[in-house]
Amino acid sequence: MTLLLASVHAGLLLAGWHWGWPWAAGGLTAVWIGLTACTLYPHCRLFGSATRCFPCASRSVILTIDDGPSADTEEVLALLAAHEVRAVFFLIGERAAQRPEDVRRIVAAGHLVGNHTQTHACYWYWSFPPWRQRRELRQCQHTLSAITGQIPSLFRAPAGLRNPYCNIIAAEFGLTVTGWRARGFDGVNNPLEKILATLRRGLCPGAIVLVHQGRPQAPEVLRRVLEMLAADGWSTTLPDAWLPPRQCAGAQPSGL
Ligand SMILES: [Zn+2]
Known part of the structure; x- marks a missing residue:
């Protein structure tokens, strides 16, 4: 996960270098809004799943x-x-x-x-x-x-x-x-x-x-x-x- 986040940030820095820093800043903001939203939503699966149900045919x-x-x-x-x-x-x-x-x-x-x-x-x-x-x-x-x-x-x-x-x-x-x-x-x-x-x-x-x-x-x-x-x-x-x-x-x- 650390590697993934580092890669995303490196990619955004490259994007900023190529297309301008406003793009990089916008991308960075979107990434962190997404991460924060997933952190605050217990059922978000982005960081891995949390078991909510078991397969069960009976009541x-x-x-x-x-x-x-x-x-x-x-x-x-x-x-x-x-x-x-x-x-x-x-x-x-x-x-x-x-x-x-x-x-x-x-x-x-x-x-x-x-x-x-x-x-x-x-x-x-x-x-x-x-x-x-x-x-x-x-x-x-x-x-x-x-x-x-x-x-x-x-x-x-x-x-x-x-x-x-x-x-x-x-x-x-x-x-x-x-x-x-x-x-x-x-x-x-x-x-x-x-x-x-x-x-x-x-x-x-x-x-x-x-x-x-x-x-x-x-x-x-x-x-x-x-x-x-x-x-x-x-x-x-x-x-x-x-x-x-x-x-x-x-x-x-x-x-x-
Ligand atoms: Zn508790």
């Missing part, structure tokens, strides 16, 4: 829960157990280190744990240079694998925002970049009915569903989402490709 979806662990973890787990649902928890490393028992409870209940960076710098992660993204992923991998004995294989960027290096660095850690197909923007203070209606519009067979924990109305949102899925005839599943988790080899996880 099944994959539930993912971001931003834990948090004080509501026990309540969240109880809701999932009541509905016999297994989910993927995209956990923040710093919070996991503060609540290791919550992380162990999540895994013991049969859920998967994914990397959601160490600090969850949701406003700035998209602007991080490669070395800093690498540190975020490495620290979170260490934190989660030290607690669970399993090396996460799934990654979700904070707010889903990715720059040109994000997928490349995730691949270095063997992480699959995971997006979503259905969400209700429950991370902000939207009315519950609006959250449900928005999320419902994104549902389709194999869709990855995104909700959050750690917010005041999070358990209620989850309860209503689970009830809505059941009422609409949707079951939940975990793709075979995500199972089983990679086990740590001894005390020190390999590949980190």
Whole structure:
């Protein structure tokens, strides 16, 4: 990607030399507007894909829960157990280190744990240079694998925002970049009915569903989402490709 960007810039410099600098400046502006737009649009595929759906003929979806662990973890787990649902928890490393028992409870209940960076710098992660993204992923991998004995294989960027290096660095850690197909923007203070209606519009067979924990109305949102899925005839599943988790080899996880 670095080589590609360098080539584009070199090409624009050559164009400026041949046809005039206004052309080069215009081209440079267009390139950076395009890069910024893709960075701020989570579903943009220019920098690599983020899995949003799995091929699925049945009426099944994959539930993912971001931003834990948090004080509501026990309540969240109880809701999932009541509905016999297994989910993927995209956990923040710093919070996991503060609540290791919550992380162990999540895994013991049969859920998967994914990397959601160490600090969850949701406003700035998209602007991080490669070395800093690498540190975020490495620290979170260490934190989660030290607690669970399993090396996460799934990654979700904070707010889903990715720059040109994000997928490349995730691949270095063997992480699959995971997006979503259905969400209700429950991370902000939207009315519950609006959250449900928005999320419902994104549902389709194999869709990855995104909700959050750690917010005041999070358990209620989850309860209503689970009830809505059941009422609409949707079951939940975990793709075979995500199972089983990679086990740590001894005390020190390999590949980190
Ligand atoms: Zn998040």
